[in-house]
Amino acid sequence: MIPLDEAQAHVRGRCPAPVATTVALDGALGLVLAEAVVAPEAVPPFANSAMDGFAVRAADTAGAPVRLAVVGTLAAGAAPGRVVGPGEAIRIMTGAPMPPGADAVVMVERTSVSGSLEGEQVEVEVEVPVDNHVRHAGEDLESGQVVFPAGTALGPGQVGVLASINLGEVPVYRRPRVGVVSTGDELVADGGVLAPGQIRDSNRPGLLALLAESGFDGVDLGLVRDDESAIESALRAGVGTCDALLTTGGVSMGDFDYVKVVLDRIGDMRWMQVAIRPAKPLAFGTVDGVPVFGLPGNPVSSMVSFELFVRPSLRAMAGHATTERPLVRAVVDGGMPRRTDGKVHFARVVVEYRDGAYRVSTSGGQGSHQLTAMADADGLAVLPDGDGVAEGDEVEVLLLR
Ligand code: AMP
Ligand code: MG
16 A cells, blocks of 8 residues: 555646636636736726715815705716816716716715706715715726736636626636546446346546536546446547546456556556555556546545545646645544554544534445445545544544535
């Protein structure tokens, strides 16, 4: 067996570097900037009102209450229009451009309007300073300013900012396209009644869901029999169209573990027995330069392998500086016994934040076939080799959400 960090370093060291490309802004969420973005225009582009109210000359409000002549109306989207002269006001809506001459806005709540023979008048109840409720051009971004440096991960806020500067095409690292193949003669995915010995294929949907949740482009490459030539054609087709491949099953010590046989023949593979539980067996290598992760078949193992090996590698391939899930310390509720076996155990746990500390308790049956406890897990508690942890002990926990 090899230690986890050695296996992780081996895998990471052989994954290809991120590939720069451009994508339309509406496809950029979750991707990483390959270049710094510079603002081609200022945001806001012009001085405008932060309130519905009246654009005035601040000096005219001295000694308020004062009466000013209302000489026009400016809606958002209108051109600035007429100058505001001394003793005048223009009714202005939020987002409308400041008219020339005006240097402040009085919010509508601090005014009252009355009509007279000379026209409409507004009584301003308060004295306001210059710039009152005025949003200046460039207050969010100046033209020419670096908006985001290369390496920025694009979340919803970044997408909005990029739209505000008219960046329709975004320089990013490519979103890895990742094929998923399930293998096993016992597996069915046709929705029919199970024949004796059959089980449903849960790994492929689960892994495709993990890929989607992590921001990668999962490609369903189907369910393949335990048959050398079927496995070989699925893998060859996959490496032709994907940036990485995930297989599940067929990498253990069984008689029909043909994934191992095929990958040995067509790829440059390393077979690892990693000193962890679950997810001890792992095959990793490249086929035609494309990284292939041979994940174990047990459903929990395939998901834990994804978390420990696949997700960090794919994040690196996508250009993310942060590749790992957060690791926090937590207090154990209820105890988690285990046996000494030379492995680090990753226990599926529910995580709560209570009284100023993270607390963890088991999320259910810890067998590698018991997927419901994985589904209910918020984290993987790291149990070092030994006889486990007791109530009140501290453990490290990899937060899955
Ligand atoms: P293997 O690694 O092929 O020896 O499979 C280990 C265990 O995982 C066996 O009990 C398989 O039936 C089960 N298994 C393999 N692939 C899947 C799958 N796609 N979905 C659910 N269980 C699976
Ligand atoms: Mg199998």
